[in-house]
Amino acid sequence: MPFTPPSLDYHALAPEIILTAVLAVVLLADLFLDQSRKWLLSNIAAFGLVAAMVPIISLALSDTDVRSMVDGAYVVDNFALVLKALFLGVGFVVLLMSTNYVEDGDYYEGEFYFLLLSSLLGMVVMSSSRDLITIFVALETLSIPAYMLAGWRKRDLKSNEASLKYYLLGVLASAVMLYGMSLIYGFTGTTVLVDIGEQMAGNAANQPLVTLAIVFIIVGFAFKVSAVPFHSWAPDTYEGAPTPVTAFLSVASKTGGFVALLQLVFVGFFGRDDVWGPMFGILAALTMTVGNLIALRQTNIVRMLAYSSIAQAGYILVPFAIAGSNGGAGAGSAFTATVVYLLVYAAMNLGAFAIVIAVARKTRSGEITSYGGLYEYAPGLAVLMSIFLFSLAGIPPLAGFWAKVFIFRAVIDAGTSWAVLLGVVAAVNSVIALFYYSSIAREMFMNPVPDGDRTPIRVPTPLITALGITAAIVIVVGVYPQTFANFGDLASLVP
Amino acid sequence: MLTAAIFLPVVGAALLALIPREREEMLKMVALVVTLATAVVGLSLLFGFDYSDAGTLQYTTDHGWIDVINSRYHIGIDGISLPLLILSMVITVLCVIYSWDHFPEPHNPKAFLILMLVLETGMNGTFAAQDLILFFVFFELVLLPMYFMIGVWGGPNRQYAAIKFFLYTLFGSALMILSFLALYFKGGQTFDIPLLIEQGGAIAHGTQLLIFGGLFMGFAIKVPMFPFHTWLPDAHTEAPTVGSVILAAVLLKLGTYGFIRIAIPILPEAAKSWAPWIGLLAVIGIIYGALGCLAQRDMKRLIAFSSVAHMGFVMLGIATLTDFGINAAVFGMVAHGLITGMLFFIAGSIQERFGTRELSRLGGLLLQAPKMGWILGFCAFASLGLPGLAGFWGEFPAILSAYQPADGLSELTFRVYMAVAAIGTVFAAGYLLWMLQRVAFGTVKPEFENAHIHDLHIPEYIAWVPLLVGILVFGIFPHLIFHMTDAAVSAVTSGVDALGNVAAGAGGH
Secondary structure: OOOOOOOOOHHHHHHHHHHHHHHHHHHHHHHHOOHHHOHHHHHHHHHHHHHHHHHHHHHHHOOOOOEEEHHHOEEEOHHHHHHHHHHHHHHHHHHHHHHHHHHHOOOOHHHHHHHHHHHHHHHHHHHHEOEHHHHHHHHHHHHHHHHHHHOOOOOOHHHHHHHHHHHHHHHHHHHHHHHHHHHHHHHHOOOEHHHHHHHHHOOOOOOHHHHHHHHHHHHHHHHHOOOOOOOOHHHHHHHHOOHHHHHHHHHHHHHHHHHHHHHHHHHHOHHHHHHHHHHHHHHHHHHHHHHHHHHHOOOEHHHHHHHHHHHHHHHHHHHHHHOOHHHHOOHHHHHHHHHHHHHHHHHHHHHHHHHHHHHHHHHOOOEHHHHOOHHHHOHHHHHHHHHHHHHHHOOOOOHHHHHHHHHHHHHHHHOOHHHHHHHHHHHHHHHHHHHHHHHHHHHHHHOOOOOOOOOOOOOOHHHHHHHHHHHHHHHHHHHOOHHHHHHHOOHHHOO | OHHHHHHHHHHHHHHHHHOOOOOHHHHHHHHHHHHHHHHHHHHHHHHHOOHHHOOOOEEEEEEEEEHHHOEEEEEEEOOOHHHHHHHHHHHHHHHHHHOOOOOOOOOOHHHHHHHHHHHHHHHHHHHHEOEHHHHHHHHHHOHHHHHHHHHHHOOOOHHHHHHHHHHHHHHHHHHHHHHHHHHHHHOOOOOEHHHHHHHHHHOOHHHHHHHHHHHHHHHHHHOOOOOOOOHHHHHHHHOOHHHHHHHHHHHHHHHHHHHHHHHHHHOHHHHHHHHHHHHHHHHHHHHHHHHHHHOOOEHHHHHHHHHHHHHHHHHHHHHOOOHHHHHHHHHHHHHHHHHHHHHHHHHHHHHHHHOOOEOOOOOOHHHHOHHHHHHHHHHHHHHOOOOOOHHHHHHHHHHHHOOOOOOOOOHHHHHHHHHHHHHHHHHHHHHHHHHHHHHHOOOOOHHHOOOOOOOOOHHHHHHHHHHHHHHHHHHHOOHHHHHHHHHHHHHHHHHHHHHHHHHHHHHHO
């Protein structure tokens, strides 16, 4: 049989192509720029991200809603576009957060931006992957640079540990997942999710082998999104990695995992909710509860945010657990809830990390007690931090509240007693979470400055921009959620 | 116009944020002007209100807000919301005036006034919201400012009190939002309160009971009802004076208002099943609050426990599900707002002058500051329900209404409640007179004998006179409030009455 090259839609692939070109430019420029001009690299990277946004916008405005390539293995639809835009936006904010951090900290600059862009490329590809192999390749593209970034503070033991732990567990997860995928392929004879989806309801129903394969794949991604009990790498990695990288991992990398899960569950495995429904239910309840309870006891802010982001992943797992119940009655609202939560979570978590970076510039400490009296010498940062934290806690009128409302709506929409029980667990958990989020607010507003040093914090412009972007999203969406709600309403994947 | 009444304060807060921290006089002036302007808007609402049609919503605005969940920006007020809305506006103005020279440590009037204005937006919005999600947002909006007010400007144990207040309320709210969503799906995919009132009755009885349970938790914690009251004494004791006043005068009413506006009219059937239990908790609250008062050594804590008892009377009135009872409850809410707000003002002023609120260290206030002493006496009598003052019209009809609860509720049970509540009024007289005696009468304690105690300051005069006049005027002319609320209350109870007729009709066959 002669090889027929697949027809490619270059418009649809433009964001990926631009990203690839930019990361090659960054790598090359790094070779020829002398040390004093390395700062150009972050600007090149940032402009690259903005340039990659252009085709996304033009695709969103074009009349063709769904552009499918390679027999449905690579699809650019509204869902993919929204998430690509999210990843590029997150990448942009992380760049802003890391510019001064990397410059001041005597790290390799060129490679840092190169790896960051490579990881982003993986995520952008992931948003369109509707095929087991593409998903796997995207996942590795986004993970491998992240393993290296986690160890960027190379003279710091904790950073080495972070990288190694992340790498070993990540590889283990990949192996487990790949085994599951091979089983699926062996049984169905295809790697395209849509075709797999068709067989799930038919001859793949009640097959123990398929059940096992689905369990393996979900466990693999449970590592990625740091769901309990597969979360053990997260706190150490988050604490050891450079803070901008931590922000990147806890938002972008995690979102990448959830995007893959969304596509796998809603397109590929939807017919087998008897397997993944209960599994996600248990994962969600455990992740929320364990994450929140351990977060209560943390004294280091980054570790606290690490456990908080584990707990947040638990909330995002809730809609998965109930998507298939009641014959898929609540699938649409579950899908919307997940996407909305991912969008909102990105803004509020990045914002919190940006504050951590800003404060650490002065205090050189990650201890929660070092936030004492922050309001007295940096009122702006203290107020913004409270906005982000209370948004994470889900207090109206901030964006995080609406994200939770969408989750609760999905729960009630599914209507089964298990779903409602899960909703009550989530509700109780959001009360527990408030305790540790507000303990930071307490430090900042109600306690004295620990060392009496009240010199104001000088926040560099890129960091201010990052804070401005994230805070604006959290507040605007909080007051007028309609702006965001449309993005979440992308039921194109829902069967 | 109603929108202006809600959002003027938050616009003012944004203005304050732009003024530098050092320009205190300007900050105070702007805050005063904004709150006064809001109150003027409130007064024009009051005068433009059509009292012959107090049962229907007026000044309504209905815009799209969040289309995906069909939640709308729907506001409007009827005869129940109106007095509470005005109360909230007036109290805020008086609080700004009272704090003029009294900003508690660590001072910072800018942040304090911003919080107060945000708080006002939350309170006004809650009383005007006609959409469950909008209601919830405003209901929660008051949490953060109050948390910071207690936690930053509060007494020695402020951090504990602040977080306790916050966590308790949020727990109730989390269950409440679940109930709201359940109402959305069971009540015809809408969050609109008037629409839900029409359609809510169709929900299956078992589901209604569960949803009502969730609402009950949310509102009962806010009221607070026994046994969810334990945050209240801490929050009140530790809060700065103005915080206590707003908390007592307005925030507690958000809970009772929620019962009247949402829980009972939308789910009349469930309300009927729950009413005996609500009544039981209410009378336990009356007795428990009164006994709690007798055991207190701190003046503010005593007033806080008296709030538990008073809110018990309000809840008893609500639990009867009758026009009479709920009218009494709304009156009780306003009266309690005026009287207890006043008592907290006095407690704050005493604390400021003597540096203590320990009842055992106080005494002879009438000798050192006779005006303040007499005002305390006046408020104590008003609080114990002396006829002729506002407290009476909240308490006495509430007790009386329990004699004849709504059709289908056990008369025996409620008559027992009535008797117990009546005993509660005796206790109330006991603890209030005891407090008055310890603080105002007797001789000055040796430690304060030579202290120079200033009688009322100008800001205190200005802040207190309107409340005192209100207590007296509403005591003599209770009709001023009853003629607003009566028609609106009938609308609330019409759902319950309709059930009663059906039951009676079925019994007749």
